[in-house]
Structure formats: structure tokens, C-alpha cells
Amino acid sequence: MSYVAIRGGAEAIAQSNRLLDAVRALGGDQASIEVEMIERQMPILHGRVLSEGGLYHPTLAALALKQSLGDPLEAAFMLRAYRSTQPRLATTPIHDTSRMRLIRRISAAFKDIPGGQMLGPTPDYLQRLFRFDLIEEDRTMFTSLAREWLGNLPDDAVPATFPKVIDALRAEGLLAPASPQDAEPFDITRAPLVFPVPRSAALATMARGETGGLLALAYSNMRGYGDVHPTVGELRVGYLPILLPHPATGELIEAGEVLITECEIVAMYEDTGNGGKPTLTLGYGACFGHNEVKAIAMAILDRSMQAGITHGPRNPSEDPEFVLLHVDGIESMGFCTHYKMPHYITFQSDLDRLRTTQKKHAQKAEEKFHAR
Amino acid sequence: MRARRKRRPASYGFGFLDENAKKELRRALMKAVAIPGYQVPYASREMPIARGFGTGGLQITLALLGEDDTVKVIDQGSDESVNAANLRKFFALVCLGVTETTRTTDATVIQTRHRIPERRLRADQILVFQVPYPDPLVVVEANAGKRREMHGAANYARLWTKLYEDMVTFDEITISHRYPTRIAGHYVIDPSPIPRWDVPKLHMADCLYLFGAGREKRIYAVPPHTTAQPLSFSDVPFRVEDFTDEHGKRRACARCGATGTFLDELLAADSVKSYHCSDIDFCTETLKATQCAPSSKSAA
Numbered sequence: 001m002s003y004v005a006i007r008g009g010a011e012a013i014a015q016s017n018r019l020l021d022a023v024r025a026l027g028g029d030q031a032s033i034e035v036e037m038i039e040r041q042m043p044i045l046h047g048r049v050l051s052e053g054g055l056y057h058p059t060l061a062a063l064a065l066k067q068s069l070g071d072p073l074e075a076a077f078m079l080r081a082y083r084s085t086q087p088r089l090a091t092t093p094i095h096d097t098s099r100m101r102l103i104r105r106i107s108a109a110f111k112d113i114p115g116g117q118m119l120g121p122t123p124d125y126l127q128r129l130f131r132f133d134l135i136e137e138d139r140t141m142f143t144s145l146a147r148e149w150l151g152n153l154p155d156d157a158v159p160a161t162f163p164k165v166i167d168a169l170r171a172e173g174l175l176a177p178a179s180p181q182d183a184e185p186f187d188i189t190r191a192p193l194v195f196p197v198p199r200s201a202a203l204a205t206m207a208r209g210e211t212g213g214l215l216a217l218a219y220s221n222m223r224g225y226g227d228v229h230p231t232v233g234e235l236r237v238g239y240l241p242i243l244l245p246h247p248a249t250g251e252l253i254e255a256g257e258v259l260i261t262e263c264e265i266v267a268m269y270e271d272t273g274n275g276g277k278p279t280l281t282l283g284y285g286a287c288f289g290h291n292e293v294k295a296i297a298m299a300i301l302d303r304s305m306q307a308g309i310t311h312g313p314r315n316p317s318e319d320p321e322f323v324l325l326h327v328d329g330i331e332s333m334g335f336c337t338h339y340k341m342p343h344y345i346t347f348q349s350d351l352d353r354l355r356t357t358q359k360k361h362a363q364k365a366e367e368k369f370h371a372r
Numbered sequence: 373m374r375a376r377r378k379r380r381p382a383s384y385g386f387g388f389l390d391e392n393a394k395k396e397l398r399r400a401l402m403k404a405v406a407i408p409g410y411q412v413p414y415a416s417r418e419m420p421i422a423r424g425f426g427t428g429g430l431q432i433t434l435a436l437l438g439e440d441d442t443v444k445v446i447d448q449g450s451d452e453s454v455n456a457a458n459l460r461k462f463f464a465l466v467c468l469g470v471t472e473t474t475r476t477t478d479a480t481v482i483q484t485r486h487r488i489p490e491r492r493l494r495a496d497q498i499l500v501f502q503v504p505y506p507d508p509l510v511v512v513e514a515n516a517g518k519r520r521e522m523h524g525a526a527n528y529a530r531l532w533t534k535l536y537e538d539m540v541t542f543d544e545i546t547i548s549h550r551y552p553t554r555i556a557g558h559y560v561i562d563p564s565p566i567p568r569w570d571v572p573k574l575h576m577a578d579c580l581y582l583f584g585a586g587r588e589k590r591i592y593a594v595p596p597h598t599t600a601q602p603l604s605f606s607d608v609p610f611r612v613e614d615f616t617d618e619h620g621k622r623r624a625c626a627r628c629g630a631t632g633t634f635l636d637e638l639l640a641a642d643s644v645k646s647y648h649c650s651d652i653d654f655c656t657e658t659l660k661a662t663q664c665a666p667s668s669k670s671a672a
């Protein structure tokens with residue numbers, strides 16, 4: 001008779017962990033993938049981990065992908081857990097993204113925009129056809145790709161900064177002026193969400209939300225469970241200089257830069273409810289890394305939740321509690337996997353209830369039979 | 373299990389969490405003890421084990437443990453269940469100097485999932501529960517904001533209605549575990565997925581019970597010598613799991629012979645059922661006692 005629960009757990013785990021590590025090496029004489037290769041050659045996946053992990057640490061994000069065998073949820077989770085061990089040393093001021101060093105910016109609202117449309121690296125107009133030659137890529141060809149591209153660039157190819165499209169809309173009075181930044185932003189890493197929460201809490205939660213979760217909820221709004229009907233005012237991808245107060249003088253200094261994706265969507269005007277001037281409405285999305293789907297989905301959800309707060313939620317995507325408590329990948333993935341753990345105590349209790357109920361059911365049926 | 377002392381890894385400090393996080397957890401714990409049964413919101417940190425695997429309990433335990441503590445971890449009543457073994461391995465790694473034990477009587481802090489040990493805990497012991505759903509009202513109200521209002525007004529009418537509807541439909545209250553329990557006459561708590569068998573142990577205990585829901589970011593407590601009443605009707609008493617056999621006889625543990633414990637039902641390959649204590653330490657201690665003094669029946 002087996003009795004597995006008394007001992008063996010620790011040893012089973014140790015062997016399972018060893019096996020998981022060995023899976024990486026089953027390719028035989030292949031070289032171990034270098035952390036820098038992951039960062040450089042899988043920047044989209046890498047950026048997603050940075051963003052969902054909520055910690056801009058490129059080396060650890062790449063290491064997390066290596067350790068997790070390429071699982072973005074697990075990798076983001078490792079970064080998040082590491083974050084819990086680190087103290088909060090300083091707070092940045094609110095950053096002005098017009099100072100971004102851009103690699104891409106587009107607007108779907110206007111044909112021409114101040115500074116011009118800049119396509120940058122995008123798969124949008126790529127025909128999704130295989131390039132079979134890349135299965136065995138020529139090393140010399142590969143190393144010359146970037147060199148040739150950079151070598152042919154004129155020195156003044158790209159301006160240092162670009163103005164923001166929505167600033168032009170604001171100047172014309174078509175969009176309400178930015179709300180004053182008087183309140184301290186809500187820090188979701190230091191306070192739990194107790195609803196209602198300020199918009200800064202919603203934005204921070206979505207900024208490290210899981211791409212697929214945000215997309216699913218935003219898509220429900222796009223399809224008809226909601227009516228945001230967004231126009232992409234501007235989508236930009238680039239490097240944002242990060243300013244931190246100097247520990248001694250308090251003076252702002254540039255500590256480095258982070259790759260981010262930012263999206264501003266504009267939606268149709270609504271009844272302001274207070275007789276104010278009708279203006280277009282705005283939805284905002286931003287995240288670490290190059291992740292346009294996430295930034296757009298986040299901007300749509302920001303807009304839909306603001307509508308929900310004004311008029312009362314009519315759809316899941318307009319309900320801040322529904323959206324914000326279900327988009328975190330670390331939480332949802334953790335709870336999903338936890339069902340694999342033993343639940344035999346609770347199941348035993350379930351059986352006890354069912355057997356007692358069945359017994360009563362049978363008694364009742366018998367009584368009915370005799371009463372006839 | 374003998375005490376283990378391990379070298380601290382260079383990159384992680386004692387108790388894993390940064391000191392400010394531990395301070396915040398302790399403040400939330402104090403508040404929870406001061407308002408029995410009230411769910412204190414706190415900024416739950418991400419842990420290196422997954423949400424749903426006991427991160428709430430883990431954070432409480434890490435905030436409690438000092439170098440002179442002795443810690444025990446159980447899951448389904450067993451110290452060697454995979455999750456318990458994994459958590460114990462983590463404590464060994466990040467809590468240098470803390471003694472590990474599998475013996476309930478030796479532990480100062482016990483972290484548990486789904487069970488309360490059979491042996492009555494002492495005043496110098498703390499039991500830390502891992503909680504998936506901190507709010508008993510979630511079965512009748514999905515919106516967290518509304519639930520907070522209901523708790524504030526001690527408005528549990530919809531829970532009572534659910535119990536009543538069960539009686540109408542099934543002639544039985546169908547809640548098998550996570551049985552809603554009223555603490556100190558006001559707040560109703562979800563006592564975590566412990567069986568009904570364990571619920572009476574919450575009432576007027578000598579030890580402190582702490583509950584941590586990491587994913588839902590709530591902490592609550594049942595302090596010592598506090599009333600804990602499972603919701604029931606005056607004509608439908610609360611009942612724990614029934615372990616009598618088809619002849620009306622109480623089943624005994626096939627290993628130690630105890631007849632007063634929560635039993636695991638085991639299915640052998642030939643579909644023959646057998647029953648064993650779920651609390652492995654209690655079972656082992658009972659076995660030892662009966663082997664030392666075979667005539668003594670009181671050990672069970």
C-alpha cells in the first residue's frame with residue numbers, strides 16, 4: 001500500500017529541479033545561450049519581461065528568461081520577486097516624454113505631424129513569410145547587418161526630440177488641458193488597491209500588467225462590450241532619460257535611460273456632466289520595452305475605465321475593479337498553477353458533504369415511495 | 373529533524389524581504405490582532421514562490437521569525453508534502469539560524485495550508501495560515517467595495533440566505549471547508565480552506581492565529597481567548613466531517629489507531645479504501661507512545 005504523504009517531498013523536488021535545469025542542456029554539444037544574446041536578439045520578449053516584472057534590470061530580465069526556459073510569465077515573476085528584496089531609495093519626478101530619444105513614432109490621427117511620421121522598426125507591414133535561409137544563418141552576413149545599416153546613416157538623420165501630437169490638439173482646445181499634477185502618484189508597490197483608486201494607481205497597475213490579459217479586456221471593448229472607438233493620437237517608442245534627485249543636493253541628474261513604448265489614444269467627446277465645453281477624451285498607455293499592443297490596449301482601458309467612473313461601468317472593461325484585479329500576470333498565473341497542489345483535505349470535506357446529502361436524498365425518495 | 377545552520381547567500385538578506393516591508397507587515401499584524409477578524413489591507417510583496425502557493429502566510433512568517441525561533445511547515449497536515457518541503461527549504465536558505473522542526477510541540481511558529489494541528493497549541497505558539505480567499509462574502513458578492521460595506525455593518529444576511537437555500541435544496545448545508553465563522557461577535561472570516569473539523573479549534577484558543585492572503589493583499593487574525601462561531605441555525609447545528617463507517621463505528625487511523633483525528637481517505641490499486649491521520653506528526657507521536665506503552669489507550 002502506498003503512503004506518499006509521509007516522506008519524499010523534499011527529495012522529489014530536488015530531483016525535479018535538477019531535471020528542469022538539465023532540459024536546457026538536452027541539445028547535447030550546443031553552447032549555453034548567452035544572457036546578452038537574449039537581450040540583444042530577443043528584445044521584444046526581453047522587453048515584455050522587463051515591463052511585466054516591473055523592474056528595469058536588463059541583465060536580470062535576460063537571466064530570468066534563460067532560467068525559466070523562455071517562459072515570459074515565469075521570467076517576469078522572478079524579476080518581481082527580486083524586487084521585493086530591494087528598498088525604495090528615491091522617487092523620480094513625473095517625466096516629460098517629449099524628451100524621449102525616439103526610434104519610432106506614428107500618428108493615425110493626422111497625415112502629417114510636426115516632426116513627421118517615423119516608422120522605425122516595426123513588423124506591421126511585414127509579410128509574415130518565412131526566410132528559410134535564417135534556419136542556418138551565415139555568421140558573416142549576420143555580423144555585417146547592423147554595421148551596414150549604421151554605416152549608411154547620415155549624421156543628421158534623426159532629430160534629438162519630437163513634439164507631442166496631443167499638445168497640438170490641446171493648443172487648439174480640442175482636447176482638455178492636462179489635469180494638474182498636484183497629488184502624489186499612488187505607489188502600487190507600497191499600498192494595496194482598495195477601490196476606488198486614483199488614476200495613477202490604475203496606470204501603474206496596467207504598466208506592469210500582463211500583455212495578453214490587457215489585450216483580452218481591451219479587445220472586449222473594441223468588439224462592442226464598450227464603445228471607446230479610439231484613434232491613435234500618437235504612438236512612440238524610444239529611450240526616455242531618467243532623472244533622479246541627487247542624494248546630497250536634491251538636484252535632478254540623469255541616471256540613465258529606459259526603453260519605453262507610449263501611446264495616447266483620443267476618443268469622441270462626451271457629455272461632461274457639468275455643462276463644460278465638450279472636448280475629445282484621452283486614454284494613456286506606457287510600458288517598459290517595445291510593446292505596442294500592450295501600450296495601445298492599456299490606453300483603451302484607461303479611457304474605458306474613466307468613462308466607467310463618470311457614467312458607472314456598463315461593461316467589464318469599464319469597471320476599474322474588474323480590470324485592475326485581473327490583469328496582473330504574476331498573480332493570475334500563480335493562482336492558476338496553485339490548483340496543481342494537493343487539495344485532498346478540502347476534497348475529503350467535499351466528499352463528506354456530498355455523501356451526507358446523497359444519503360438524505362435517498363431517505364427522502366424512500367419516504368415518498370412509502371407514502372404513495 | 374535536527375537543527376540546520378546554513379551559510380547565508382550573498383545576495384539575499386535575513387528573512388528575504390527588505391526591512392521596511394517587514395515593518396509594514398508587523399504593523400498590519402498588530403492592527404489585525406487589535407481588531408479580531410477584520411481584514412487589514414497591506415502592500416503584499418511578490419515572493420519567490422508563486423501567488424497561490426502561500427505567499428501571504430510566507431510574508432507573515434518571514435516578518436515573525438527571529439534567530440531563536442523554531443519553525444514548522446505543514447501542507448495537508450504533512451511536513452513532507454511538496455509545497456511544505458519547498459517552503460522549509462526556502463526558510464533554511466534565507467533565515468539563517470532559525471531551527472526547523474517537524475514536531476508540533478517544539479515549534480514556535482507553524483505555517484500551515486488547509487489544516488490546524490490536532491494537538492492543542494500553546495500560548496507561546498503562533499499558527500500562520502495560507503489563505504487563497506480572505507473574504508467569506510465573495511461567494512455572495514463579487515464586488516470588493518460592496519463587501520467592505522457589508523463587513524462594516526456586520527451585514528451577513530446574504531450568507532445566512534445562502535445557508536438557508538442550501539437547506540431548502542439539499543436538506544444539508546453544503547459548505548464543506550472554508551466555513552464562515554464569526555469572530556468576537558462581529559466580523560465573519562473565511563478561516564482558509566481548513567476542514568470543518570478544525571473550525572472549533574479557533575474558538576477560545578491559547579495560541580495566536582494569523583491569516584495571510586498574499587494575492588488578495590489582506591491580513592487578519594483570531595487572537596487567543598476569542599470567540600469563533602461557525603454560522604449555523606439554532607435547529608441546524610454546525611457539524612464537522614463524519615468518519616463513522618457503515619456500521620456506525622468511528623473509523624480509526626490504520627497506522628496509529630487514533631479515533632479522534634481528521635482522516636485522509638486513501639484508495640489502493642484494488643480500490644480498497646484505508647484511512648490515515650492527516651496530521652502526520654500527531655500520528656507519529658501517537659504511534660511512538662503506543663509502542664513505548666502498548667497498554668496505554670489514552671495516547672490517541
